[in-house]
Amino acid sequence: MKTQKTHSISKSILLLILISFTSGIFAQSMETKTSILNGQDFTDIKGTVITAHGGGFLKVGDYYYWLGENRKNGVFVSCYRSKDLMNWEFRADLLTRESNPTLDRANIERPKVIYNEKTKKYIMWMHYEYGRDYSYARAAVAFSDNIEKPFTFLKSFRPFENMSRDCTLYKDEDGTAYFLSAARENYDMMLYRLTDDYLDAKEQIATLWPGGHREAPAMVKRGDYYFLMTSGCTGWTPNQGKYAYAKSILGPWSDLKDIGNSTTYDSQSTFILPIKGNKKINYLYVGDRWDGKKYSNSTYIFLPLTFENDSTMELKWVDKISPNVQTGMID
Numbered sequence: 001m002k003t004q005k006t007h008s009i010s011k012s013i014l015l016l017i018l019i020s021f022t023s024g025i026f027a028q029s030m031e032t033k034t035s036i037l038n039g040q041d042f043t044d045i046k047g048t049v050i051t052a053h054g055g056g057f058l059k060v061g062d063y064y065y066w067l068g069e070n071r072k073n074g075v076f077v078s079c080y081r082s083k084d085l086m087n088w089e090f091r092a093d094l095l096t097r098e099s100n101p102t103l104d105r106a107n108i109e110r111p112k113v114i115y116n117e118k119t120k121k122y123i124m125w126m127h128y129e130y131g132r133d134y135s136y137a138r139a140a141v142a143f144s145d146n147i148e149k150p151f152t153f154l155k156s157f158r159p160f161e162n163m164s165r166d167c168t169l170y171k172d173e174d175g176t177a178y179f180l181s182a183a184r185e186n187y188d189m190m191l192y193r194l195t196d197d198y199l200d201a202k203e204q205i206a207t208l209w210p211g212g213h214r215e216a217p218a219m220v221k222r223g224d225y226y227f228l229m230t231s232g233c234t235g236w237t238p239n240q241g242k243y244a245y246a247k248s249i250l251g252p253w254s255d256l257k258d259i260g261n262s263t264t265y266d267s268q269s270t271f272i273l274p275i276k277g278n279k280k281i282n283y284l285y286v287g288d289r290w291d292g293k294k295y296s297n298s299t300y301i302f303l304p305l306t307f308e309n310d311s312t313m314e315l316k317w318v319d320k321i322s323p324n325v326q327t328g329m330i331d
Contacts, residue, residue: 033086035322038301039266039289044080044088052078053288053298056112056169057273058122058147064325065147067094067113067124068270071295074098076108077124079148085275085284085302085323091148095124099142100153106130108140110216110270112169113147114177116198122147123198125169125179128156137163139181141199159192159201166215168271170249173221178249180208182215186233189214191249206251214242214256220272220283225311229259229269229285236292238263245311260315267301277328284323284330285315304330 036042042050055068063081066088070078074097080088095111097103109127116123121143128140138158142151158164159179167181177194179201189208192201208214214230221227225245232239241264242256267287275282283305291297302321306314322331 035320036086036302037320038303038318039299042088042300044090046090048090049296050080050088050090050300051296052080053290053295053300054110054270055286056271057286058113058115060115060147064273065091065113067111067147069109069111076103076106077111077126077151081148084325085273092150094144094149094151095142095153096150099150102130102156103153106156109165110167112167112271114169114171114198115147116177117175119197121145121197122151123169123177124151125167127165127167127181130156134165137165137183139164139167139179139201143199154199159190160204162190162204164190166217168217168219170219172249178219180217180219180228182217182233186215187211187213189217189230208251208253209244209256212256216269218269218272218286220274222281222283222307223310227272227313228253229272229313230256231264231268236290238266238268238290240264241269241315243313245313254311259313261317264315265301265303265317272305273302275323275325275328275330277324277326280328282323282328282330284321 051070052066052068058065066080075093077095079091079094082088107129111126113124124142126140128138130136138156140156141154144151162183164181170178177198179192183190188210191206193203193205195202213233215233216231218229226249227245229243240262241259243259244254244256246253267289271286273284285303285305287301289299
């Protein structure tokens with residue numbers, strides 16, 4: 001009986017240790033973040049790794065929404081939201097293989113979403129492939145009445161018969177929307193003006209740096225200047241990021257200038273995020289750190305962009321940042 005009692009006590013102690021250990025992990029995963037640690041796994045408020053690569057951001061009310069690639073279990077695009085850019089809550093899978101029959105063997109990359117005030121719809125543009133290679137090279141469009149609800153897949157196509165791979169959306173201050181995508185085997189960056197409902201390309205308005213072999217576009221406007229950041233085409237391997245500027249989105253655009261270090265701090269551009277506070281407007285570079293051998297191991301970096309003058313943009317490495325969305329300041 002003494003041996004049996006001893007075993008029972010031992011089991012109880014082990015159970016208490018296990019509960020304590022598990023509770024500690026759970027509590028740690030639920031801990032409110034006060035900074036973004038660059039290059040590490042970025043988890044949501046439940047401790048689950050965020051899967052939103054090649055993504056874009058949109059401010060709706062008090063929330064920032066992060067929408068990006070999710071390649072798990074037939075999901076293409078997932079949605080997260082945050083009030084402070086550090087603590088993110090998973091909201092929904094917006095696009096999956098079940099969203100449309102034409103998505104059964106598709107691959108979706110670099111989804112970006114903007115809002116159309118006239119139609120009251122959220123519009124998503126993306127890079128669409130069918131099969132395992134990149135020969136399809138199409139753009140695709142989807143829409144929803146609610147940014148947290150599934151999107152309706154509308155179509156895939158080649159704008160004005162041009163190939164379309166890495167891409168981004170940009171909505172100007174006057175409500176005009178533009179789509180940029182890599183064409184001609186990524187040697188040209190095409191700029192299109194969208195229709196008023198944002199569901200189609202209305203006009204091909206420029207070919208930026210013909211033969212430049214650029215991809216991963218990210219655009220923002222600061223003051224009187226538009227800035228466009230791109231990467232070279234080296235597959236999953238990072239390379240020297242470059243940027244250009246212009247006073248009109250129609251151009252003329254400056255020559256491409258280096259930004260960051262020779263590998264853009266081991267990342268590729270996906271978005272430039274403005275933080276508009278009551279004291280200042282600051283800008284964050286958001287990049288993907290791709291793992292070409294195992295996509296799920298890819299991570300993110302969020303770095304402050306600084307400007308020495310109206311047309312000079314700089315990107316420097318910091319291990320962590322603490323953005324203040326109320327003031328616009330970044331520590």
